[in-house]
Amino acid sequence: MxxxxxxxxxxxxxxxxxxxxxxxxxxxxxxxxxxxxxxxxxxxxxxxxxxxxxxxxxxxxxxxxxxxxxxxxxxxxxxxxxxxxxxxxxxxxxxxxxxxxxxxxxxxxxxxxxxxxxxxxxxxxxxxxxxxxxxxxxxxxxxxxxxxxxxxxxxxxxxxxxxxxxxxxxxxxxxxxxxxxxxxxxxxxxxxxxxxxxxxxxxxxxPMQMGGYRFTKKIRLPENEEGDITAMIHPNLQNKDYEEIRPGDPLFITLGGETIPYQGDKAVYGAFINEAAYYDQHIGLSFMEKINIELKQEG
Amino acid sequence: MxxxxxxxxxxxxxxxxxxxxxxxxxxxxxxxxxxxxxxxxxxxxxxxxxxxxxxxxxxxxxxxxxxxxxxxxxxxxxxxxxxxxxxxxxxxxxxxxxxxxxxxxxxxxxxxxxxxxxxxxxxxxxxxxxxxxxxxxxxxxxxxxxxxxxxxxxxxxxxxxxxxxxxxxxxxxxxxxxxxxxxxxxxxxxxxxxxxxxxxxxxxxxPMQMGGYRFTKKIRLPENEEGDITAMIHPNLQNKDYEEIRPGDPLFITLGGETIPYQGDKAVYGAFINEAAYYDQHIGLSFMEKINIELKQEG
The missing domain is CATH 3.40.630.10 (Zn peptidases)
Structure with a gap:
């Protein structure tokens, strides 16, 4: 090209x-x-x-x-x-x-x-x-x-x-x-x-490579049967974009104050944590994978 | 009553x-x-x-x-x-x-x-x-x-x-x-x-009195002749609600990076500094006066 x-x-x-x-x-x-x-x-x-x-x-x-x-x-x-x-x-x-x-x-x-x-x-x-x-x-x-x-x-x-x-x-x-x-x-x-x-x-x-993150998936906010959100980003996670989320770490907190932990079995990293624009789809954050990004040689 | x-x-x-x-x-x-x-x-x-x-x-x-x-x-x-x-x-x-x-x-x-x-x-x-x-x-x-x-x-x-x-x-x-x-x-x-x-x-x-602030007036963002805003809140003022603004202190900064100072002749205090909801009226902040608020005795 x-x-x-x-x-x-x-x-x-x-x-x-x-x-x-x-x-x-x-x-x-x-x-x-x-x-x-x-x-x-x-x-x-x-x-x-x-x-x-x-x-x-x-x-x-x-x-x-x-x-x-x-x-x-x-x-x-x-x-x-x-x-x-x-x-x-x-x-x-x-x-x-x-x-x-x-x-x-x-x-x-x-x-x-x-x-x-x-x-x-x-x-x-x-x-x-x-x-x-x-x-x-x-x-x-x-x-x-x-x-x-x-x-x-x-x-x-x-x-x-x-x-x-x-x-x-x-x-x-x-x-x-x-x-x-x-x-x-x-x-x-x-x-x-x-x-x-x-x-x-x-x-x-x-450099030949640098550290970064690769998008994995979007994570929905908890909802009730009527489709209303029932929880928000946990305060421990707020503002912690690109930091590690380990199994059991707090992910959400309900309107009544109960913590909902991350139930996956391997560590992930968060991004777009509490992005207002994603509330219409009830998306709370994105999960990311930490990666090394290679700069391919040209020609 | x-x-x-x-x-x-x-x-x-x-x-x-x-x-x-x-x-x-x-x-x-x-x-x-x-x-x-x-x-x-x-x-x-x-x-x-x-x-x-x-x-x-x-x-x-x-x-x-x-x-x-x-x-x-x-x-x-x-x-x-x-x-x-x-x-x-x-x-x-x-x-x-x-x-x-x-x-x-x-x-x-x-x-x-x-x-x-x-x-x-x-x-x-x-x-x-x-x-x-x-x-x-x-x-x-x-x-x-x-x-x-x-x-x-x-x-x-x-x-x-x-x-x-x-x-x-x-x-x-x-x-x-x-x-x-x-x-x-x-x-x-x-x-x-x-x-x-x-x-x-x-x-x-x-207590008989406590310190507080009284609203004085709203302050408009600078505009050009077409009515577009040409400046934003100065970074020194961002997040400094209820702090003193003295004559000559930075108030706004233009899109090109020029500082516009506060030109009043007495100190004021800011509130609603960079409130998104006031952009439709091109309001940048409110000026407040620091006051003692008295609790009037009843009856």
Whole structure:
């Protein structure tokens, strides 16, 4: 595959109540020199302006689950975000032969995930970007969630060479926090610098492997027979994203104060712990596996 | 005025995305003995079920601004929350001669306001409740926002003897946090115990005065000519609710990173610093005045 990158898109507000990306896109629209690099063109997109207008994650569907190739082609899917996904496919794609080479999508979370670098492929381009940013921002965490590009339903999968998510928290929905804004800004600068180095043959010196986490599954909050949630994240687990959860450790606590322990038989790691956006599906957290991530050698 | 209290209402979910009160009301509905006291009846209400259903603060208007007597009587006000306010007036009021004597309304904030006890009258009933809870929970802060009951637009003003707001943060909208849930639960227990003591002539031994804060005014975020916000809360001010802001101290920081200082000529104190719910009006924080609150002697 031709690895030369000509067009990079930065997308913000894919979730309309995650204002950090929205305001970075606005800021860079007025200050384009910050995202300009010599070897490629950078374009900026407010991904879901309708949802942003009403400061909601989405109007009808989560936009960042609408980019599977079959869904993009399915003309019966006409919800607000299903239509917006088709519009973005026309602007950035089309998915099977995209105009845009690489998409950097900006997100925030109510979970205490710090600077999380999320990528859906073990391609050296993405893994190298993650390693490069983590070299510059050692507090960052690598979050690997493998998915085949055409099947993948994330916005980033519209990019010819796929893309990269920058997910920062904790921050409430619907507001700005300067530290989160500034850290996201810094991570994007490193991501663009990395693409510039790769593009111009100055591939930076990176380790062969780094530690990270691989997504395993989503864990539901306890519910009663009426389908109402009956428990919340246990206080011992709150804010402990990427820390070990051992068999028997407290996982949830009921509205009445009873602890519900983790009943698995091997240790896991939590992420997206108490993410507000997942309450609609009664998801309490994600389980992750701790892994070593390899940077495959190219060529 | 007859101070005997026969009916107490606890209201949650007045803002539909503040889930703490919603789930406490659900919990107490199934465990009514926790809110039962011998000398009065306690009733529980989910104040804005429509907004809670979609996990938004409100559908059409902020419900907690709809209880001014003129608005309640104005039949041309037919938005979702304007109608809901009239329904609550029928259930709890009517405002000019209410059935319910006292209303405890449960709120949360994205600001770092800890346990804030908000009351709109200097009546010894409310001031005594605030002092009583602060004796039990010394970390609590007294927040005085005076308003005449019939003019007041808060839900609590429907109570014959007015009411009391319990406002806890920081917590993102749309989720539960056990510490916030548990602290709110504890504060309500103290509030009910206090009413029970008052009602049965066992008025507790309380100080003559305690320190607190009085609301002064709301401060807008900087905007450009298009009406977009151009700055956010300065990182030095974030989470510093109830701390002193002196002339020249950083207040905001622009999207480009420039600090905007406080230009007033006397020190103030901040509250509701970076409250997500106030972004729709471009409100960045409230200014407060530090005061001594007197407990007037009765009779």
């Amino acid at each position: 031709n690895e030369q990158i000509k067009n990079v898109a930065i997308t913000g507000g894919t979730h309309g109540n995650e204002l950090t990306g929205v305001h970075l896109v606005k800021h860079w629209s007025e200050n384009p020199q910050e995202v300009k690099r010599d070897s490629f063109a950078t374009e900026l997109h407010l991904a879901n302006p309708e949802a942003n207008q009403v400061v909601r994650r989405y109007i009808d569907q989560d936009l960042n689950r609408q980019f599977n190739i079959d869904d993009l082609k399915n003309q019966s899917l006409q919800g607000c975000e299903q239509q917006r996904a088709k519009a973005l496919d026309a602007i950035l794609g089309p998915k099977e032969n995209p105009r845009v080479d690489f998409i950097i999508d900006l997100h925030t979370t109510t979970a205490n995930m710090g600077m999380s670098l999320i990528f859906n492929t073990d391609d050296p381009l993405q893994v190298g970007m993650a390693f490069y940013i983590k070299q510059k921002m050692p507090e960052a965490t690598l979050f690997f969630n493998p998915s085949e590009r055409l099947e993948d339903n994330f916005l980033t999968s519209l990019g010819r060479l796929n893309g990269f998510l920058i997910e920062v928290g904790p921050i409430a929905q619907g507001l700005l926090n300067y530290q989160v804004y500034s850290d996201t800004h810094t991570a994007v600068m490193h991501a663009l610098d990395y693409l510039e180095l790769k593009n111009t043959g100055q591939t930076p010196d990176l | 007859n101070e005997q209290i026969k009916n107490v209402a606890i209201t949650g979910g007045t803002h539909g995305n503040e889930l703490t009160g919603v789930h406490l009301v659900k919990h107490w509905s199934e465990n009514p003995q926790e809110v039962k006291r011998d000398s009065f009846a306690t009733e529980l209400h989910l104040a804005n079920p429509e907004a809670n259903q979609v996990v938004r603060r409100y559908i059409d208007q902020d419900l907690n601004r709809q209880f001014n007597i003129d608005d309640l009587k104005n039949q041309s006000l037919q938005g979702c929350e304007q109608q809901r306010a009239k329904a609550l007036d029928a259930i709890l009021g009517p405002k000019e001669n209410p059935r319910v004597d006292f209303i405890i309304d449960l709120h949360t904030t994205t600001a770092n306001m800890g346990m804030s006890l908000i009351f709109n009258t200097d009546d010894p009933l409310q001031v005594g409740m605030a002092f009583y809870i602060k004796q039990k929970m010394p970390e609590a802060t007294l927040f005085f926002n005076p308003s005449e009951r019939l003019e007041d637009n808060f839900l609590t003003s429907l109570g014959r003897l007015n009411g009391f707001l319990i406002e806890v943060g920081p917590i993102a909208q749309g989720l539960l946090n056990y510490q916030v849930y548990s602290d709110t639960h504890t504060a309500v227990m103290h509030a009910l115990d206090y009413l029970e003591l008052k009602n049965t002539g066992q008025t507790p031994d309380l």
